[in-house]
Amino acid sequence: MTAQIADAEPGRAEQACADGEKALAAGDGEAAEASFRAALAVAGDGIGEAPAPDGVLSPEAGKRRVAARARTGIGRVRLAAGEFEGAVSEFERARRLRPTAAGPLHWLGCAAAHRGDLAAAERHLTAALACAVPHGRSLVQRAYVRARAGDAAAAVADLREASRGAPLDDEARWLLAALTGRSAREVALRLRRAALTLLLAGSRDGKEGRSGDGKRGGGGAATWRRACALVDASRGLDGDPGGFAPLHAVVLVRGGRRAAAVELLDAAVRRDPADHRVSHSLALALLHSPEDTDGRKWERCVAAWAAVLHDAGFWERLRATAGRRYGVPVEASLVPVVRAGLRELIERRMPEDGSGARIAPGSLLRREADAAKLLAAVGGFPSADGGGAPLFCGPLRVAELGRTAEFGAFAAAHEARALTAEAAAPPGTADAGPAPSAAHASLTYAFSELGFAQLLLGQGKPADALAALTELRCPGCRARGAGPGGAAVCEPGCARFDELNPGYAGLVDKHRRLVLDARGLALEARLSMGRAELLAARPDFTAAAAYWRRALVHSREIERYRETQTAIVDMALGAARAAHHGGRLSLAVSTLETTRSVIGANARGRLEGQLARVLADRGISVANAQEEPLDGPAADLRRSVAFNPHLLRAQVSLGVVLRGLAAARWGSGSLSGARAALREAVDQLTAALALFPDDPDLEEQREAAIADLDHVMWQPDESEQ
Template sequence: MGRVRLAAGDFDEAVAEFERARRLRPTAAGPLHWLGCAAAHRGDLATARSHLTAALACAVPHRRSLVQRAYVHARAGDQEAALGDLRAASRIAPLDDEARWVLAALSGRPAREVALRLRKAAVTELTGACREQRGGGAGGGCGAREDAGWVRAGALIDAARRLGGEPGPCAPLTAVALIRGGRREAAVELLGEAVRQDPADHRVTHTLALALLNSPHRNTGSAWERCVAVWAALLYDAGFWERVRASAARRYDVAVEAALVPVLRAGLREALERRMPDDGAGTRVAPGPLLQREADAAKLLAAVGGFPSAQGGGVPLYCGPLRVAELGRSAEFGAFAAAHEARALQATAADATAADATAADATAATGTSSAYASLTYAFSELGFAQLLLGLDKPADALAALCELRCSECRARGGPGAAAVCEPECARFDELNPGYAGLPDKHRRLSLDARGLALEARLSMGRAELAGAQPDFAKAAAYWRRALVHSRELERYRETQAAIVDMALGAARAAHREGRLSLAVSTLEATRSVIGANERGRLEGQLARVLADRGISVANDEEAPLDEPAADLRCSVALNPHLLRAQVSLGVVLRGLAAARWSSGSLSGARDTLREAIDQLSAALVHFPDDPDLEEQREAAVADLDHVMWQPDESEQ
């Protein structure tokens, strides 16, 4: 009963039972031995030593009393006495694994030997704990012994790890033992060491990912970043998914096809995102978007075959920039990305000039080239802006581009400094491994940031056009800023063409829907920011839309003709070769003259008819002998002759 109480940690009750046993058998060594053990557990080392010494003086000493007294001596700091007891015990009977490591440590044996003996002792403890677990013994004592076994094994493994300086064999299993023994931080540290030794071992990475995700101390920025990095590394690790498939096939006795992996990957990613906090959790970017950036980067890396492992010739890595930085391989990755970017440019040039390349080959090569080219963006601070642009959040992407410096450079630079780290910044490669291999990496990052800002402003302008209540002034402002970026990037003509294409598409859609004023406003706002070299395409479309609007309003018998006349004048000025606009302007000007005559303004009617005659005469230069124009001009001349003979009451 006393031993059950002792295993459960109820020391007072255990001592009471041992005292009763001693009263029943005052000359037996057993009660004294266990009283000594109970006193040692309570920290009363003097009493423990006294009881154990008394047990050894009995006619039949307890077989463990020498070893237990050695432990008490060691805890009290009396190493010589402890060493003497252990040596004496070893002459009587072989020592167990626990005593062997203590003897090795006290004897000054090499740390590696002590670590090996500690691990062996831990295995013995685990064997006992697992036996208790399988047995499922009655009462609380067995469960307490099982828990105590895990705790003791965890302590032994942790001590061995600190002495040996190496993760040791079977790091995932060792980490599980540490976690069950209440030493999660030690388990994470051990797994981190194992990952650095072999980052391509997905079993170690998976165990570390689970330990970090379920850690109660993960609510710091660095902990979440590390958690995100290891999970993203698993999402596109082919070896990990092969093991998942094989494990599921054994468990359920069914074939698990490789085609299911994308579905499983998506499900895992969604489950992880649900576990991520909504706020920043101490990170510059919230863990959810951070996981998206890291996973998207790993996907791109998988598309080009992965990043070679440090050992060379081993299993490649599929991970994101956080993982690369954690492994301390930013410079190597920079060289890798630069080499693949150069290869991508060469492949693109070769595909463009190869006459015998099929369409399918060209498409596949273009996709691979794009993946290579995107590595620099994805494995840098630009990755967040790129992600946000892909999610159609250009304003957020633009905000992400406003500050690409590390915290140290921000503190030194102040608000007026450049948005990228200083050339001498020690953290630049860590934060931007995709650029680490480029000779002009700071300038390239700055230019690429401008390129993404240009795309963001173009998208924001497009969004203003597509809104329920378009804001043309805002759209024009975004495009003007985009054109400023394009000059820095030597992409001015390209950007102008993109803006014009965007506006023409929106205007045509509005035109088809009969929203002519919207189409006109779209084209006019765009025309205000576009230079002469792209203005022709806009003006041709604007001329047609103005003509249609002018004719549509003029056909309304109740509408005044001043606005249709203004639209048609602009249409003819923009495109004098638009016959329909020329004829319609003549008709509308004659109608406007008649309206002014009816209102009593003969001078206004005469001026309008003279304008009509001049306009129709100019139109006949472009369309000689056109019957409609000639008919309208003759009618305008006749109208003017008639009006000229009428008395103007305002002049009398």
């Protein structure tokens, strides 16, 4: 029958309603409501108008129909925003405009279901189904209501009847599967498929959610919430999402269930810790999570990021993705640069104050990432079943997975192989690279509480490293305190020792080994602090000597005294040579003399040999400059000869300087002082000739000294008259 419309106004109102429904589907609640209100402005409410004759669509009746459509649209906006009272009010106004239409009744039923009034919901939906033109979704919606009310048979009947009219969507199919006794896993799979279908449909239509944009309602946001509810329900039936854990986690996060997403990803990590997609998703979820329910958010976050940073599979996938995106190959050489940039970015996002954590998150990440890097260098930690991909992670991830005992055995086996390889290495190959045992020590330290001190030492912060070594106990052991002579490590019976120190978990004497290794790192810290004082722009030799004396005392406790002596001597010789070559002779002398005062007699030989050369150079240099009295050069040369009588140039120069000193004393009126200097010169040169027989320079200087002494001896000493 042809509709009779008096003018074009209803057409404009119909278009506004169509625009509103399009905006509503796109998730723009504000735009949708604006369009629906524009339709009302054109059509008016139409309340009170006389109904049109049967079969005739009068202008007034057309306006009432458009007004009802607009009121229904506004109610849907309210319903999507959770404003149930406002939604019901709009749907009721729409029903008054069109009492026999199915649409307002259908949405009244949906609103009642949202409020939990299942009886009213079923009544409205049944009325909608009784209309001349039923709403297409009323049967399925009534099935949901009846299922919630516990009437499974009636719900199944509704779904089967609905399927005869049109194919059921995924949501309806999972409900039918659940109600007809299908397995929990099958129902869970249908739930997940329903969620993904819902999101894909929105994506195809350009209906991305707009959560957090301040707009009321929003079909997109509602879509994410609905998909989130479906995924969350599936987890209750079957906790294994297969290979789709990252995707399901995204749905949960976008739907407002971040904690559930983290829980899902945690479980997925335990099932397959080598899956970098899961670790990456977990790392992102934790980094952006505002909540820290158990006080371990940052530890878990750090563990995940460290695993991602050194997982080769993750970076290969990233390179391939970037290559496809930009249409150019991405060189593998760029990976270290990007990795360093990512690590720096993550560190900036982490609080440095600790945020209630035992260790500041930034420090945790640096320790964890360095440990993962070392583990990657030895091929990774084998999977639990031995057949999967190896793990590239740090100690926090090892503890999370409950594999500390396995890692301890792995580390112990690695140590045994390293020591065997070191013992079998042919002589002369020690300089070919770092010793295997040293590499093992680094790995062991990194996977323990010593990792923080090791990290600080590597950053050139020995004082901070020493401070980090003063307390290695867990909070429980720390609260109990240590007995007399107790070390700053956990008690032998501590349940958390292996968790905090997986690198030591496989050792029989793990507590003792940790104590010894901690002392070894403390020794390195003190040596470094002494070196820093020695190499400062204005060296503090007193402080350097104090650090080294403490280091030597400490080294006896761990049977590394000779090694420590050698390290200190090498350090001092290097600094002295640099100062010597730079012309800073007094600095070189002070460096060597300070070190000699610290080192025992058995290790002074190398120091005294170098000190003899530096003293000789300083004495000769000052004497040649003729700017100072010769007493200083004479003293330097005497000490040089005492330290190394076989240094010929020092012997000759001492003879020359003593003769010059005698002349200076005679010139100043001290004849006795001149005689003493010349007698010393003769004796010194005579002793030198015993070491260097027939040396012409020594013989010449001795003869000259004897002649000078004879001449002086015959001079009257006025001071004696």
